[in-house]
Amino acid sequence: MNRVKAKNSTATIKRVSSQAELVQALTIRILVFVREQGVPAEIELDTDDQRAIHFLAIKLAKAVGTARVVMRRGDAKIGRMAVLKSYRRKGIGAALLKRAILSAKRLHARRIYLHAQVAVIGFYQRMGFRAVGRVFDEAGIAHRKMILRGE
Ligand SMILES: CC(C)(COP(=O)(O)OP(=O)(O)OC[C@H]1O[C@@H](n2cnc3c(N)ncnc32)[C@H](O)[C@@H]1OP(=O)(O)O)[C@@H](O)C(=O)NCCC(=O)NCCS
Numbered sequence: 594m595n596r597v598k599a600k601n602s603t604a605t606i607k608r609v610s611s612q613a614e615l616v617q618a619l620t621i622r623i624l625v626f627v628r629e630q631g632v633p634a635e636i637e638l639d640t641d642d643q644r645a646i647h648f649l650a651i652k653l654a655k656a657v658g659t660a661r662v663v664m665r666r667g668d669a670k671i672g673r674m675a676v677l678k679s680y681r682r683k684g685i686g687a688a689l690l691k692r693a694i695l696s697a698k699r700l701h702a703r704r705i706y707l708h709a710q711v712a713v714i715g716f717y718q719r720m721g722f723r724a725v726g727r728v729f730d731e732a733g734i735a736h737r738k739m740i741l742r743g744e
Pocket residue numbers: 625673674675676677680681682683684685686687688708709710712713714715716717719
């Protein structure tokens with residue numbers, strides 16, 4: 594199992610490898626995107642979930658964050674990055690994103706990209722992504738495409 598430590602914390606990142614862990618990941622997304630941000634559940638959970646690689650951030654045996662990687666025509670799309678509200682700004686999102694990037698590289702992704710909510714573009718910029726193109730609406734939230742530099 595490949596684990597990446599989050600800075601200043603006991604959180605570890607693990608790849609989802611069971612149905613029970615997938616349920617934990619989807620539960621975090623329901624809490625963050627559906628309950629907190631108002632995204633409709635039928636948009637939040639999609640068919641890509643069946644083929645994606647999912648990750649969980651675990652802190653003191655509790656699942657507190659998630660992300661997924663989906664391959665699309667040779668490119669890797671990172672998405673559904675979510676950390677429970679009271680665990681944010683502790684390096685957990687950064688650790689999840691690093692693990693997702695590593696996974697995409699291992700899959701020989703040509704490009705690594707994501708659709709960033711405009712409010713968190715700064716988070717992804719710190720992690721090496723650059724915004725491209727116009728702002729667009731996705732699930733009622735303003736987004737921008739971002740691509741990992743040097744890819
Ligand atoms: C976006 C999100 C995953 C970030 O997770 P996090 O655990 O809080 O992020 P980290 O603590 O690892 O932050 C890493 C760096 O990004 C910065 N950062 C975090 N959130 C940021 C934000 N909203 N805007 C700008 N910078 C931000 C941190 O300050 C930190 O910088 P540093 O390394 O210089 O200290 C989290 O805020 C979240 O789940 N938000 C709600 C869901 C969401 O919007 N997901 C993104 C969908 S595109």
